[in-house]
Amino acid sequence: MKHKKYSAVIVGSGIAGLYAAIKLEKEANLSDGILIITKTQLIESNSKYAQGGMVCVMPENKLDSTTLHIEDTLKAGAGLTDESVAEFISKNSAGVVKELQSFGVDFDRDENNKLKFTKEAAHSVNRILHAGGDATGFCIENALVKYVLERKNIDIYEQTLAVELLKDKNNVIKGLISYNCNTNQYEIIEAPAVILATGGIGQLYRYTTNPDITTGDGIALAYRAGAVVKDMEFVQFHPTAFALTDKGTMFLISEAVRGEGAKLVDKSGKTFMEKYDERLELAPRDVVTRAIYHEMAKTGASNVYLDATHISEEKFEKRFPTIYATCKEYNINPSKDYIPVSPSAHYFMGGIKTKVDGTTSLEGLYAIGEASCTGLHGANRLASNSILECAVTAYELVNLLKTKTLINNFTEDEEIQKTIKMYDEDLDKTKVDTNKIFAEIKNIMWQDVGIIRNEEMLLKAKKEISLLKDDFAHLYKCADRNCYEIRNMLTVASLITDFALKRKESRGAHFREDYPQCDPEAKSQQISRFAEMKG
């Protein structure tokens, strides 16, 4: 197998990975340069699809303060947010926005050239920056991609997967094995800093707003190497995905549309949120999601509707150009027609346990962005806090790495040799119907580890996932990208199910109908492959 040496390898090219690459290249002393590995094209990521915006507490926004933002984040996190993390991230928001601007990101401004702030559910004031109207993620990602492509010290592998971490006998991560999906070539990447910025897990569910790269790879890789993972039961379901396509990957109708006064209605145009929560359409996401779920279950309908007809067509198109264009593609005029919506898996609060500087429980391994769990989101994420977390964790990781000498001291000890040998061997040629397994995992997770959970459902899911694991024999070298993804999805699906079984209460995004109350004594849960679950 070919070997390559880098000062740092970054897996993932969403906002977290690209931000880290740019800052590291600018500020650290790198004798061997940086490698970015990404599953498909550089721009393809969850980040690209973010609509609403990015939280920023700016001194010029006189109504806002970090105290207020921290309060809102703690409320959304339902008792499990780490307050010191929320404080750190909030206090650094203005700094990272400035830095993003220096990397070429333009946030929307008003006629006086002042940054525009908007509001989303559970925020007490307008504090969300946006770009391109409702194309914030695309605009940020696009600017960062452009910047990275101009850097000589950053190499890029597209259509390439990280498939295994290389850990030596002292439990230090020394690099990884990559797999090029086009050439089927494997390579050993030696690096003193391995940074996982692999994003979320939406594709584990039948319906999701996430693109098809989100199969929890980084979390599975880290867990298999022995890193601690945390808060794995907390999956956020977005209440309003566009229900007209029958594809599993659904277009998002941003919360900001409800922020502009749109109402949720049944097919006869009757509102229903008043039966569930006094905050109506702007109640927290988990509350609105469960309300829609109950309405759909009661009537047997496959969706409800969003009534935004009070907004003129001109205003809707200007404020929500992407949503407007997608609705029009399906012959829906949002200022005249109801928009069909239903819930969909959207964001993962859990992940690889890290500090705000991305350090994990394993030396040499770092995780940032949605793949990590810093403790900011607790049991539920406050809208638009995730891009902020991507930026602040990337920023802080680089501040840490630039104090270190990133010199390669890779030696193939017996542990590393053992791992490499498994990828040197011939492929396991057993034919697997990957589409069938994808569908099975997604159905199990959607039906039994989804919006509403109970012991019986979770035990059924545990058993079914375990049977799928037994049938799927590709423990090491796999045949193709799909097999690698299935291997990772099965690892993450079991973790989510086990964590959900252990949490015998309802809190934030985790709702157990057999334990509908919150247990004030319950804490965050965490586990590593080599230790019992703690919590």
Ligand SMILES: Cc1cc2nc3c(=O)[nH]c(=O)nc-3n(C[C@H](O)[C@H](O)[C@H](O)COP(=O)(O)OP(=O)(O)OC[C@H]3O[C@@H](n4cnc5c(N)ncnc54)[C@H](O)[C@@H]3O)c2cc1C
């Ligand atoms: C429709 C939608 C709307 C959203 N709106 C908002 C919003 O308004 N505000 C907000 O704050 N958040 C929003 N979010 C959430 C936010 O976009 C994400 O949490 C954030 O962008 C994650 O960034 P990331 O860099 O951690 O990961 P991602 O952007 O998901 O990037 C992950 C990268 O890792 C790569 N990768 C994965 N596995 C491997 C592997 N094995 N090998 C190599 N590469 C791999 C992928 O190809 C990708 O490049 C939204 C999400 C969605 C889906």
